[in-house]
Amino acid sequence: MTARKAEPTLRVLVVDVGGTNIKIAIAGERRVLKLPSGPDLTPSRMVHSVREAVRDWSYDVITMGYPGPVKGGRPQQEPHNLAAGWTRFSYARAFGCPVRIVNDAAMQALGSYRGRRMLFLGLGTGLGSAIVDHGKVQPLELAHLPYREGKSYEDYVGVRGLKRLGRQKWEHHVHQVTELLRAGLLCDYVVLGGGNVKKLITLPPFAARGNNLWAFRGGGRVWTEGALVAR
Amino acid sequence: MTARKAEPTLRVLVVDVGGTNIKIAIAGERRVLKLPSGPDLTPSRMVHSVREAVRDWSYDVITMGYPGPVKGGRPQQEPHNLAAGWTRFSYARAFGCPVRIVNDAAMQALGSYRGRRMLFLGLGTGLGSAIVDHGKVQPLELAHLPYREGKSYEDYVGVRGLKRLGRQKWEHHVHQVTELLRAGLLCDYVVLGGGNVKKLITLPPFAARGNNLWAFRGGGRVWTEGALVAR
Numbered sequence: 001m002t003a004r005k006a007e008p009t010l011r012v013l014v015v016d017v018g019g020t021n022i023k024i025a026i027a028g029e030r031r032v033l034k035l036p037s038g039p040d041l042t043p044s045r046m047v048h049s050v051r052e053a054v055r056d057w058s059y060d061v062i063t064m065g066y067p068g069p070v071k072g073g074r075p076q077q078e079p080h081n082l083a084a085g086w087t088r089f090s091y092a093r094a095f096g097c098p099v100r101i102v103n104d105a106a107m108q109a110l111g112s113y114r115g116r117r118m119l120f121l122g123l124g125t126g127l128g129s130a131i132v133d134h135g136k137v138q139p140l141e142l143a144h145l146p147y148r149e150g151k152s153y154e155d156y157v158g159v160r161g162l163k164r165l166g167r168q169k170w171e172h173h174v175h176q177v178t179e180l181l182r183a184g185l186l187c188d189y190v191v192l193g194g195g196n197v198k199k200l201i202t203l204p205p206f207a208a209r210g211n212n213l214w215a216f217r218g219g220g221r222v223w224t225e226g227a228l229v230a231r
Numbered sequence: 232m233t234a235r236k237a238e239p240t241l242r243v244l245v246v247d248v249g250g251t252n253i254k255i256a257i258a259g260e261r262r263v264l265k266l267p268s269g270p271d272l273t274p275s276r277m278v279h280s281v282r283e284a285v286r287d288w289s290y291d292v293i294t295m296g297y298p299g300p301v302k303g304g305r306p307q308q309e310p311h312n313l314a315a316g317w318t319r320f321s322y323a324r325a326f327g328c329p330v331r332i333v334n335d336a337a338m339q340a341l342g343s344y345r346g347r348r349m350l351f352l353g354l355g356t357g358l359g360s361a362i363v364d365h366g367k368v369q370p371l372e373l374a375h376l377p378y379r380e381g382k383s384y385e386d387y388v389g390v391r392g393l394k395r396l397g398r399q400k401w402e403h404h405v406h407q408v409t410e411l412l413r414a415g416l417l418c419d420y421v422v423l424g425g426g427n428v429k430k431l432i433t434l435p436p437f438a439a440r441g442n443n444l445w446a447f448r449g450g451g452r453v454w455t456e457g458a459l460v461a462r
Binding site: 184 | 348416
């Protein structure tokens with residue numbers, strides 16, 4: 001631990017690209033900047049407005065949280081809620097520094113990790129998912145697996161489920177799904193994150209509430225703790 | 232590779248405990264011994280008959296494949312198809328040598344691994360499952376997750392599904408389930424093992440047929456390649 005402290009700290013700019021806004025922070029610092037996002041956002045517009053906004057900040061490298069599957073360090077599909085062009089863009093060139101791209105749920109999972117084998121479920125518009133085991137993150141795509149009545153997990157615990165079922169029944173299914181997936185994936189505990197976690201009154205067993213701000217800690221861990229497995 | 236060859240080889244006796252028989256081999260050797268198993272088999276009877284059978288074999292350590300969940304190196308639940316007493320037995324003392332216990336599907340998964348992120352599905356009486364990622368095995372318990380019509384994956388692709396649906400429909404669901412789980416768990420490929428894999432006429436995309444004998448290679452890897460993660 002002391003040896004690690006002697007190294008100069010890598011300053012990581014974390015850019016969490018969502019459908020409603022882009023959140024920006026330096027990992028380990030408190031200030032968070034929000035910029036608007038939306039269906040017109042192209043990657044070059046994103047880079048332009050981020051660089052403009054952090055003109056006076058100093059950082060060495062960037063972690064970008066991406067709202068979709070990432071493979072080989074690149075977005076694998078165009079995002080659902082943004083403009084196109086994200087899979088073929090040269091982020092490092094546009095930002096002028098090294099960039100690591102990671103699925104947004106995986107980034108929040110990493111930031112929420114407190115040891116052993118953890119399942120992260122992000123209760124947002126959809127259902128984000130990732131496992132962190134022994135410090136290494138494994139992005140998952142559990143949202144569209146079948147749950148019941150021909151519908152998927154996301155259909156029940158994502159925002160459409162919340163609207164269709166009402167808060168109370170939605171909470172019941174969040175409990176059911178959390179426990180099913182924790183048992184099926186042999187995880188020791190679950191962290192529930194995402195924008196709708198604050199709507200839960202009670203938590204399932206072996207589950208804790210996450211915090212969206214932990215995503216920035218996750219973005220830092222991508223560079224500093226070898227938490228990313230080549231994929 | 233050459234440095235590794237210089238080390239003396241650890242001789243691993245692999246004991247794969249199933250509901251019908253116990254299969255025994257030295258990892259890396261061809262001969263396989265089968266002993267009867269069944270609902271009367273206690274752990275001390277198992278050890279007694281294994282030690283008797285391999286009296287003339289030389290080995291340093293043992294890997295035991297166990298038909299149920301394993302945690303902290305110990306069987307976590309009593310087996311469904313054997314007698315009781317398996318969770319509290321002292322295997323190393325009874326065998327007189329170091330013993331590592333691993334879930335049987337996880338052991339076969341390890342032996343089937345050919346790089347990247349692999350899902351193993353064992354089509355037997357039930358549905359065994361495990362992921363191997365970057366050489367490390369993660370046992371799973373996917374069998375009882377919901378699949379359709381209020382039934383689980385195992386209800387469709389385990390032996391009860393085969394009997395209820397007939398071979399052709401069963402094969403259709405093996406394809407469906409394989410592709411669902413590969414996509415949901417973001418695996419690069421799937422190895423299908425277990426006794427019923429030979430009943431498949433066609434294989435799903437990104438899937439390969441496993442071989443029950445690879446379990447012995449997996450049992451060897453438990454000791455030689457750091458493939459087991461403390462759990």
